[in-house]
Amino acid sequence: MSIVTSKEMFEKAYQGGYAIGAFNVNNMEIIQGITEAAKECNAPVILQVSSGARKYANRTYLVKLVEAAVIETGLPICLHLDHGDSFELCKSCVDDGFSSVMIDASSKPFEENIALTRQVVEYAHAHGAVVEAELGTLAGIEDDVHVSAEDSSYTRPEDVQEFVERTGCDSLAIAIGTSHGAYKFKPGTKPQLRFDILEEVSERLPGFPIVLHGSSSVPQEYVQMINENGGAMPGAIGVPEDQLRQAARLAVCKINIDSDLRLAMTGTIRKYFAEHPSEFDPRKYLGPARTNIKELVKHKIIDVLGCDGKA
Ligand code: G3H
Ligand code: 13P
Numbered sequence: 001m002s003i004v005t006s007k008e009m010f011e012k013a014y015q016g017g018y019a020i021g022a023f024n025v026n027n028m029e030i031i032q033g034i035t036e037a038a039k040e041c042n043a044p045v046i047l048q049v050s051s052g053a054r055k056y057a058n059r060t061y062l063v064k065l066v067e068a069a070v071i072e073t074g075l076p077i078c079l080h081l082d083h084g085d086s087f088e089l090c091k092s093c094v095d096d097g098f099s100s101v102m103i104d105a106s107s108k109p110f111e112e113n114i115a116l117t118r119q120v121v122e123y124a125h126a127h128g129a130v131v132e133a134e135l136g137t138l139a140g141i142e143d144d145v146h147v148s149a150e151d152s153s154y155t156r157p158e159d160v161q162e163f164v165e166r167t168g169c170d171s172l173a174i175a176i177g178t179s180h181g182a183y184k185f186k187p188g189t190k191p192q193l194r195f196d197i198l199e200e201v202s203e204r205l206p207g208f209p210i211v212l213h214g215s216s217s218v219p220q221e222y223v224q225m226i227n228e229n230g231g232a233m234p235g236a237i238g239v240p241e242d243q244l245r246q247a248a249r250l251a252v253c254k255i256n257i258d259s260d261l262r263l264a265m266t267g268t269i270r271k272y273f274a275e276h277p278s279e280f281d282p283r284k285y286l287g288p289a290r291t292n293i294k295e296l297v298k299h300k301i302i303d304v305l306g307c308d309g310k311a
């Protein structure tokens with residue numbers, strides 16, 4: 001088994017009414033936690049690298065760690081660039097062995113988004129990789145681009161067919177009310193994704209895989225663990241898991257999760273240090289963090305995404 005594209009994963013997920021988890025990776029322990037969970041659940045998985053992660057770890061390490069995960073697990077694993085912002089970055093990742101790239105030109109005018117996405121699709125397809133594109137803007141933080149809730153705009157269903165036809169992209173990220181980070185909804189308000197938009201999009205694109213970014217549910221047990229151990233994250237609220245489950249049953253084939261992993265890792269390490277103030281062996285605190293990432297991902301796979309047993 002080597003790194004695979006998401007093509008077959010999405011075809012099966014669409015047909016089967018489930019979704020594949022796309023988890024952001026930055027280091028060895030995160031990759032191990034996610035892929036050990038996927039192995040125990042016999043689930044296909046997407047490991048995604050942002051440009052920030054690639055800068056942090058450098059361009060070689062994460063690819064090699066993902067290759068190691070493929071050897072260790074024997075699972076279908078897709079290596080994906082998250083939020084690529086230029087042709088050059090997407091090309092560089094394809095050249096490095098990524099099987100999938102996202103070109104995120106969603107903040108550009110429609111015609112520019114089409115032109116840039118088309119350019120990436122031509123290169124990626126010629127080299128055996130697939131492409132995710134985005135229409136509509138999520139609120140929140142994507143690397144250095146900050147989008148306020150007021151500026152975020154839902155995807156216009158009337159645009160999707162033309163966009164997919166003219167770009168040739170393999171999957172489409174849409175904006176239906178999710179956002180990046182741990183503060184997705186105002187405290188006291190009722191989070192509600194726009195399923196009417198999702199349904200209209202999928203009616204216009206029958207059988208086409210839809211992607212949901214900003215899909216962390218922000219587990220309160222980890223927020224509490226952070227807050228009880230010196231942190232300050234009041235008002236951190238995520239997407240309710242029942243709404244993610246509903247999206248997975250519909251046309252959404254890829255659900256992006258990063259913040260939840262960060263919370264699990266940080267909460268675990270904060271608690272560890274509070275209980276072991278004189279410990280300084282990194283394995284002692286990174287080990288439990290890896291274990292809790294694994295437990296979190298198992299929960300997502302089994303209880304939210306429904307992709308257990310689908311590898
Ligand atoms: O959508 C953004 C992801 O959570 C990646 O975040 O750019 O800080 O690595 P990052
Ligand atoms: P969260 O911040 O909700 O985890 O979203 C991650 C994401 O969309 C990565 O592209």
Ligand code: ZN
Pocket residue numbers: 083180213214256
């Ligand atoms: Zn995203």
